[in-house]
Amino acid sequence: MLAKIKQTVAFLESKLPEIPAVGIILGTGLGDLANQITDKIELPYETIPNFPVSTVEGHSGKLIVGKLGQRKVLAMQGRFHFYEGYSMQEVTFPVRVMAALGINTLLLSNAAGGMHPDFEIGDLMLIRDHINLFPEHPLRGKNSESLGTRFPDMSEAYSKTLREKAKKIAQDNHIKLQEGVYVGTQGPTFETPAEYAYFRIIGGDAVGMSTVPEVIVARHAGLHCFAISIITDLGVLGKIVEVTHEEVQQIANNVQPLMTLLMKELVADL
Ligand code: HPA
Numbered sequence: 001m002l003a004k005i006k007q008t009v010a011f012l013e014s015k016l017p018e019i020p021a022v023g024i025i026l027g028t029g030l031g032d033l034a035n036q037i038t039d040k041i042e043l044p045y046e047t048i049p050n051f052p053v054s055t056v057e058g059h060s061g062k063l064i065v066g067k068l069g070q071r072k073v074l075a076m077q078g079r080f081h082f083y084e085g086y087s088m089q090e091v092t093f094p095v096r097v098m099a100a101l102g103i104n105t106l107l108l109s110n111a112a113g114g115m116h117p118d119f120e121i122g123d124l125m126l127i128r129d130h131i132n133l134f135p136e137h138p139l140r141g142k143n144s145e146s147l148g149t150r151f152p153d154m155s156e157a158y159s160k161t162l163r164e165k166a167k168k169i170a171q172d173n174h175i176k177l178q179e180g181v182y183v184g185t186q187g188p189t190f191e192t193p194a195e196y197a198y199f200r201i202i203g204g205d206a207v208g209m210s211t212v213p214e215v216i217v218a219r220h221a222g223l224h225c226f227a228i229s230i231i232t233d234l235g236v237l238g239k240i241v242e243v244t245h246e247e248v249q250q251i252a253n254n255v256q257p258l259m260t261l262l263m264k265e266l267v268a269d270l
Contacts, residue, residue, distance in 0.1 A: 022103065026075055032257070045063065083209055112182060114234050123230075130183070
């Protein structure tokens, strides 16, 4: 893996005039933020050595490097999910590359099912913490000390400073912002009512199929992390209805402008 990271980093350094300090992973239906990036260079994943190619509907895959407001950012439009069949090393490879490039802050977004009884469809939820229920750990196996420590600390996986900044931004812009614990599961099934109830009991406020592996690897590499979920459906007893991928994307699309504003302001404030 070290050799692959090195090769990919060398390729990107040869393509990019300047390496940003901020990385962004744009999740389901959140492509709009990418449209706000100016002076950009776009690199489709299939042109980047060692990058997996994303397969799922609605996730176009490219790396976008440019300016968000006055800040240089490197954004991943489309991520790799464990349920697609990628190994955990593949899912998190781009985060390794970002870290090796010198990026120090990682912002992520995703779509999630809400389990907190006060949540409504279309809410934004700041991720305060996560519960990792993926069946495989991205750091399983021989540890390379050059990438990070064997036993990484996870006491503040999601930067408190960045969360406080985001809350202030939300308040100033009258954006309703929930905060909670994200449960990361492998999918691709949405949850049964009993599973939503179980995830609620163990301390979850929302559940989704991404983000956790990327944040684990980012923390291993020492990056500051910040993540927001769009609540696209509810796993709350009495409110559980059929969920489809299309609906998830539709709701995420509707909320895009708020998410974009929040992320943009946050990047400006870094
Ligand atoms: N469960 C898991 N992942 C999701 C959900 C959900 O209810 N909604 C959007 N992504």
